[in-house]
Amino acid sequence: MFETVQKRATAFERDGLAVRRLVASCSSLLSERGEAAGVSLAKVTLDLYRELDRRDQARFLAALLAEFSPDPVQVLAASEAYAAEQSAANLLRLSTVAEPPRQELLRRLNRAPNGTATILHMRERLLELKMERPEFEAIDADFRHLLSSWFNPGFLQMVRVDWRSPAYLLEHIIEHEAVHEIRGWEDLRRRLQADRRCFAFFHPALPDEPLIFVEVALADHMADRVERLLDVQAAAGDPARATTAVFYSISNCQPGLRGVSLGNFLIKNVLEVLSHEFPRLKAFCTLSPVPAFTAWLAPLLKADMGDRSDPFALALKAVAAQLGTDIVKLAVDADNARARLPALNEPLTSLCATYLLRPASGADSAADPVQRFHLNNGAKLERINWLADGSKKALRESLGLMVNYLYEPQAIEANHEKFVRGEIVASRRVRALVLDAM
């Protein structure tokens, strides 16, 4: 038995060795020696991290939590001194001891070539682990804090992506498109023709990798069906005649940047650029999915409505009569679903309006992330589009419904403030659809 324990210990030592070596390198990097070594010690340290397996990565992140947090005794002493006297020296001391040392560690790691890329990979791993170990939020806050500072929109470069872009970049676009899958190079080609625009943000430390990109169609009306937008055969329109810019897809390429504001800035940048290039553009809208509508609707359909005859209950009954009460599997037989849906235009559109405009509550589990994103950006919920996306994914998520959010430059700030105060900014037309319940 003793032997077994010893074996385990050895195994543990061996396993832990790589992590201990990395942690020691981190400590050294944080010391005076690290300052002098310049970039070389940062390189060595990052190399040690890159060699870790996934289990050791988790151990290392745990060590970041355990060994690179502020010292509570020092923090308390500094706080008391600062409370007693708000001198520059006391404030400096407080700032120094209250900031987790891992922040300075990450800043020094970031000096090495490809440091930023490795730090993003670290955070990707951290985000995975955080789901099971909520205490890692303390580390993640430091990553998020630094990444927000480094990926400041002032440091980003907006690049137009088109058919003159290098192939490796286009390959990234194909791979990371998350809203409407790009089915090969022909599909991509159509999305880059004269009546389309695609813009991406780049950071100088990751020159070959887009951070986020948005796809826009220049059209003469607010799009209501995604199939038309994605039709590879459709002839390209004349962008000079376009009156409406339809933002139909926005996708992040860097999982390690989750929670760092990029989309907001990208949309507003593109809005400005397009306004200049095409003075005839009058409207900027999205054609957006409603990813959680079915999830909200499904339990309601199963609920017993008894003999309720309020508009909300009637709509639910109409839907249940046509589709049954189990709509979760509807998309499995997509053709059948597409055949049965057309009759439900009115009740489903109204239910969707009711869903999107219901009073928000802080921890609303059915909250629509796309809606939150655009309303928080200052957009308005403008229109709900019936039979707007016939793909399986859309049938599953929203029974094919899609939404236009409208960005009106002069209303953006006011809309955002309303949203922050809890109001859902929506057009009269959408508000009129909301169904009263008893």
Added chain:
Amino acid sequence: MFETVQKRATAFERDGLAVRRLVASCSSLLSERGEAAGVSLAKVTLDLYRELDRRDQARFLAALLAEFSPDPVQVLAASEAYAAEQSAANLLRLSTVAEPPRQELLRRLNRAPNGTATILHMRERLLELKMERPEFEAIDADFRHLLSSWFNPGFLQMVRVDWRSPAYLLEHIIEHEAVHEIRGWEDLRRRLQADRRCFAFFHPALPDEPLIFVEVALADHMADRVERLLDVQAAAGDPARATTAVFYSISNCQPGLRGVSLGNFLIKNVLEVLSHEFPRLKAFCTLSPVPAFTAWLAPLLKADMGDRSDPFALALKAVAAQLGTDIVKLAVDADNARARLPALNEPLTSLCATYLLRPASGADSAADPVQRFHLNNGAKLERINWLADGSKKALRESLGLMVNYLYEPQAIEANHEKFVRGEIVASRRVRALVLDAM
């Protein structure tokens, strides 16, 4: 009398109005509304700052101190909670309240186009004011903290400057050369020929402005006279045959970046690049000024040495005999000085060695900043050069003496550690020159 007071008050209000408006805009930018407005509110706020006169700039910086510092009550409460329990939530709360809000303010200002440039101008003003108002150190710490993070070497681009560089960049180089003035385009041209190299750091947010640059001569020996290096007529040597890279000038271009480590990284980067391009290079050294030697020597010459006959006293007497005891004005009559100096090779070189190798003390007012910079970077004091620079400036500062600091890649880290521990790393040759005093 009342009227006068009222007038003053109005004037003050009027004067203060621009500052108050700017501070209000800053508060707004820090709020939720600011987050939504994206870049536009940051733009507006920066524009308000740019319109301030110098007096109002000072007022605004004072407001940053008074109104955007951490709240001591909140900090103390968060520290106590964290001392009691080191949970993620408590740490997050602590980090949030202990960080001065002006840091987030600067980060948001930085989102605007040219935000970084304006922040650098703010800090330039701040550095001026700090000389008279030491409490501004509290604000400056925040600027320095953020700028160090943003101007991380991982984000900088090193660019070779040569005769193919755009004229506006070369104009920057001419303007900012701080060690050996560039006297026009012909002088610059010589410094960019085949046996020379010039490298600059750029940051993506300031694409047209170099941050710092270094000038290097590729030679077959360790340079001992700056005139030869700067001779516009000298034929260019063959860089492929060079054995020695002489870093003869390093200059900062951005006063707002004072205290942000750049030179250290630039020198090491250049060292690496040159090693690759020219495998025959064996030595990397500087030819550096000794800016405070005269300042150290002058009072000693005036001191009464009585009948002391120790080497140190004898050297001082020899110098005084030749130059008199008032050497501060020596450079005024430069020709005369140049005529009298040659006889003093031995005593002056020895005195300089004694000066540079005297035991360091923390607050050494005569400390040599150039020496500190290179030794802290891990260089070694290699050689003292007699009659190395005949310019008025050099006569005034160091009686024409210059120093070679040597960068030996494999010794850099160890040298730095010795320096940090208080040791002056110097060659045997230089150490042998030190004069014993009684």
Added chain:
Amino acid sequence: MFETVQKRATAFERDGLAVRRLVASCSSLLSERGEAAGVSLAKVTLDLYRELDRRDQARFLAALLAEFSPDPVQVLAASEAYAAEQSAANLLRLSTVAEPPRQELLRRLNRAPNGTATILHMRERLLELKMERPEFEAIDADFRHLLSSWFNPGFLQMVRVDWRSPAYLLEHIIEHEAVHEIRGWEDLRRRLQADRRCFAFFHPALPDEPLIFVEVALADHMADRVERLLDVQAAAGDPARATTAVFYSISNCQPGLRGVSLGNFLIKNVLEVLSHEFPRLKAFCTLSPVPAFTAWLAPLLKADMGDRSDPFALALKAVAAQLGTDIVKLAVDADNARARLPALNEPLTSLCATYLLRPASGADSAADPVQRFHLNNGAKLERINWLADGSKKALRESLGLMVNYLYEPQAIEANHEKFVRGEIVASRRVRALVLDAM
């Protein structure tokens, strides 16, 4: 009846009007007025050409022949004067009147934006027409003459094509690959990986269109099967270890440049570039098709060999026994063909050697254009590869055989001279395969 004739005449006039207007514009461009108008008249003239339908294009080219040829009377007078006295003035006069005026016309057209592209389109049409109207050779000689001067290798830029190249350029590559069809972007991607190279020539007047490109594999042996080279799944080798560069495809992109030497220069340029980048490369060879082997073999198989027992006849009989005498349709049932071929290694390889090494005759209708191209460039016929290409096209053209031509830099000039004198330069191995006939 008269009416009909008149109608026809009118139609003819109407039809011919566009051509007459264009010819008039050409005459004007050749006059003094054209010189002054600079580029504008050239633009107008080219626009007139671009509007012609195919029939009118033919008419215009006929007009170039009829109206822009040298005047025989003037030529004769100038020749006689020059024969009498070889003065500068007489020579000048001779040069002026002997050069077809359409050359100057084309030079002036070429001044307009996109002039070169339109001239290439003109020649494309001309090459079509020349097949039926041999007199157009007189015009074509002028086009060829000018294009050779303009597309001088000294004016061409060689560009490496890789995965960083713009998508539109890669699309051109996919479209114009003429030897081994590129089946989509994945196929192309493999051809641009680390162990491959692709180089194209560009001309500054056609910045977006490659003129010709070559594909090279870096390998450790002389390739003998094209399938391996084209295997999309094959892992990329380490180019630094390669000993052999295999040129496996060369394709022209501009039909209007037929007959203008480009491939020769491209191959030699690439050879030089690769030698510098990879000093370990020892051999430069091709893996080339034998496009006319089947065409040469088919009638021989049908011929009556009687009881001949010479090696040549025996080989033919062996082939006929296995494949039948009608091999032209063999590729129609490719699987069947692939099953029956393996037994014929010896006789078919020998017959192919016999085919390639048979005495050349000026108007050899079965001459192999690929062989001529490489031998004329100074290559050597090095090896014949059995079952080297299983594609239908290769089965049809050469029963799957391919050839390696070897470029030995030091032998190129001598090889070319031998080829010009009528010798087929081939390795001993290939020469040993040749079959004696009675």
Added chain:
Amino acid sequence: MFETVQKRATAFERDGLAVRRLVASCSSLLSERGEAAGVSLAKVTLDLYRELDRRDQARFLAALLAEFSPDPVQVLAASEAYAAEQSAANLLRLSTVAEPPRQELLRRLNRAPNGTATILHMRERLLELKMERPEFEAIDADFRHLLSSWFNPGFLQMVRVDWRSPAYLLEHIIEHEAVHEIRGWEDLRRRLQADRRCFAFFHPALPDEPLIFVEVALADHMADRVERLLDVQAAAGDPARATTAVFYSISNCQPGLRGVSLGNFLIKNVLEVLSHEFPRLKAFCTLSPVPAFTAWLAPLLKADMGDRSDPFALALKAVAAQLGTDIVKLAVDADNARARLPALNEPLTSLCATYLLRPASGADSAADPVQRFHLNNGAKLERINWLADGSKKALRESLGLMVNYLYEPQAIEANHEKFVRGEIVASRRVRALVLDAM
């Protein structure tokens, strides 16, 4: 004596050896072998030329005349055949034998790297020699012919030169400015500010050397004094408000391109570019020197006018009274000249108009080359400016007078035609100044 002759012969042989080797290399390059060798033989041949001293260069050019001219016997035979029958074959044969073989030689030399640059140097030498050896015109015609074809405006790239241009390019501009000397970088800087434009033509075979450049001022009136344009201290105007583009300098950089039309195309290109960028521009004019006015006027002043009282004679008398009859040396004492000139506004301006508008005659030795250039380009002589240039050069050439030539886009072709027919196109104002003689 015999010995001496032998010595001479040897010396001659030795001297001539380098030339003979070069000529042999040229013959080889023209042969079949040259075609195969590709670029390598062209390289070798050009290297041989580059090693020649100036005397051997002359010998080589003589050899080009003697050995690479068309064969009169062959030319005559081909002409007779073509006169008898205008077949394609006969025409081809004629073209082949009538074109001097040195043209094909130059085309093949041009294939080598830097071939074009060396050919331009050859021509530079040729132009020198031609002044004494008129028979070299026969070779020069071939150079001119090829260079005109290669430096076709369709192949040139127009580049804007500004303060972002590389220093080496700006140095070329300083060096080659031929009209108004650029006195250092400060002077150049002013010429590149916001209210100025500078454009240059480049050829892809000479990527680092401008061929020709033009300097333009954007102003609100037609400039009448060059000092104002060249004032380094003058504040830059707002180009968006400019109504007039003043072309105040055009300079060639490549002596080897003399006689190849470039300026004409450059001016018209710039005219088009500026029209697009600044739609408010209404007039495009020059401010040009009158380089031969003094040369024309001087003998007239010395002529005996007797008691003539026609306006022409009276003007001459008035000038002679004020300046004396020997005006050639006037500029030697420039201050004095500047003092005496102001009184002569009327007679001198009128004499200048008379000079510029006098009937042209083919071999007019006093013809003004600047006038010819602009009128041939389709400009109009718009205005004569009194005291427009006070530099010594201008006093010497034209007594300080300058001229505006006006480019009216819609009149350019008609103006050129008039000029070709012998008419001097001038404004009514200028024509009214012409003085009648008896």
